[in-house]
Amino acid sequence: MDFDQITTLIAPPIDPIETSGSSWTEIEREIGAFLPADYKKFVSTYGTGSIGDFLWVFNPFSKNKNLNLNSFRYLQSSYQNLKADFPELYDRPPFPLHDSFFTWAQTDNGDSLIWIIKSEPPETWQVGIHSADQAEEELTSLTFTGFMVRLLEKQLASRILPKQFLQAGKNFLPSA
Template sequence: MTDLAAIRRICPPPSTGQTTPIDWNAVETELGMNLPEDYKQLADIYGPGEYCDYINIYHPHAATPWVNLTGPMPARIRGQLQHDSDQGTHPVPYPPQHLFAIGVTSNGEYLFWITDPQQTPDNWRIAVNEARGPLWYTYDGTLTEFLTAVMTGQTTVPQFPRDLLDPPISFKPSTAPPTDYPQNPPRPAVDTETIREWARANGYAVPPHGRIPLDIKDAWEQANRP
């Protein structure tokens, strides 16, 4: 069984016809680099959305620029990593120019391709940083291999919550329709500590660490819509 087939078995994708075709030539031209084939197949099948109510893989058709593969976040995050490396704020285990952000978790960890060597994207490995700390985790395999290993419990990422695999394991498609990159993008993602503070002030029981329950995130979004 291939890794993509394993992901589809563990975490069923949306029904056929619910995803929008992707012009990969245009995406790769805009990024100035070729992309791993396993990622392109995953994005074609699943579309934009969230795995296990926690892992959001960047997608060319994401509803907001903050989780869009061709949006501002990969370059912005790389710039922050370069600043951290230059200032010694947090150790960065790889040259920042070889790290391309490919996803984000509900807790604020980022997933990266280690794009070295850049000419062989199908061999790129995966790195995960700590949301508010120095810890890094490296997975010696592709994105789909990483997701398979995580969702089957074969790999435990120290930064991820212990209840990540509580059933059901599912994929939640983005509810907003794909849009072009807006001239005035919506406000960026809010730090999870802000949501925790709001939840406590409004009588919700929220864990101090790890995944914020989906009903609390939904309530916060409803209460803080512009």
């Protein structure tokens, strides 16, 4: 699938918010991992905001601590705390180890979209969905672009994401 399918399905804002700040190189150095090029293109094209006023794609350049790297750090820390208390439910290794996860979006319900970290290039990482308590995980065979296209075309099935969101028309709402 091609990134242009995303921009055809959901119009980018004319004046996106917070599309730059630090460089992607600095962000990736701080994270400790490279990020998929199509995700970086999405952030550079759309900036900070939500899809359908429900799904918030994290933007490392955002000043909003709920949408930038602070959210990623918080969710990683929460997962590790839960793993310490309930290792049978939380079996992913700590980021950035192989088979760990990186959270790149969150819903208003607290469900998260993640990538499963592999040794392959980040453009091949599969997207997963974590429930709000991170105990339930759904894995897809889709990359970022594939997932976004399926979501926007209303062709995505999920036990975790609400059906009314999956079946609704979507737009991008810029918001800082």
